[in-house]
Amino acid sequence: SGVTNGIDEVAWDPAHDTYLPAQYHAKDLSGKSVCKQALQQEFGLPILDVPLVAVLGRLTFQKGFDLLVEILPELMALDLQLVVLGTGDSHLEQQFIAAKEKYPQRIGLSLGFNEGLAHRIEAGSDMLVMPSRYEPCGLSQLYSLRYGTVPIVRRTGGLADTVVPFRPSTVKSGSATGFHFIDPSPEALLSTILLALHVYEEQEVWRALVTSGMSANLSWDQSAMAYIDLYRRLQD
Secondary structure, eight states, X not given: OOOOOOBOTTTSOTTTOXXXXXXXXXXXXXXXXXXXXXXXXXXXXXXXXXOEEEEESOBSTTTTXXXXXXXXXXXXXXXXXXXXXXXXXXXXXXXXXXXHHHOTXXXXXXXXOOHHHHHHHHHHOSEEEEOXXXXXXXXXXXXXXXXXOEEEEESSHHHHHHOOBOOHHHHHHTOOOBEEEOSOSHHHHHHHHHHHHHHHTSHHHHHHHHHHHHTSOOBHHHHHHHHHXXXXXXXX
């Protein structure tokens, strides 16, 4: 049995987050646009109305960020920007540094960890990429859902459990919150990002993804009840 993580809904609340230049909620996302422009400025990127894709977390093979590095040339041929916050394998760090130097107007990079910047990235980005090879649960995708940033995840572990994939049936039911890909390959990741970028152009559909994610119950209350239920079943 597995129980997914919850999040601190007080610390991670876009309606009251003091790390943000503007607060917002699911019924009024105007503050998210302010956060996006401020994030572009913070990373020294042009303030453009293009999809802003985020990478947030440990830069390791387990997290699958080598897959993202492999498709950076293809991504940089598209009309988007990328922001990266994290630290990890020196080889991956150097690859992101080289990409930043090659595409200084398209990629923002901060190596290390910065709590406030992590909040601002979750608020200001349109999408978060988590291509993990395995992931018992994960937290970044939960924060993204809470902040209206649509997660693109590999269908594994807790990522599969917490992100409802974009499909005709889930769109129709209003339950879709993000995008899944299965194969841990650069090609599968690229095709899923391309799908997300296509859906992003359909603003009504994209808004439904955003609001569905922001409305999800991500609190520890739900996870705590799942633990209690598990303990009770073990006693039977």
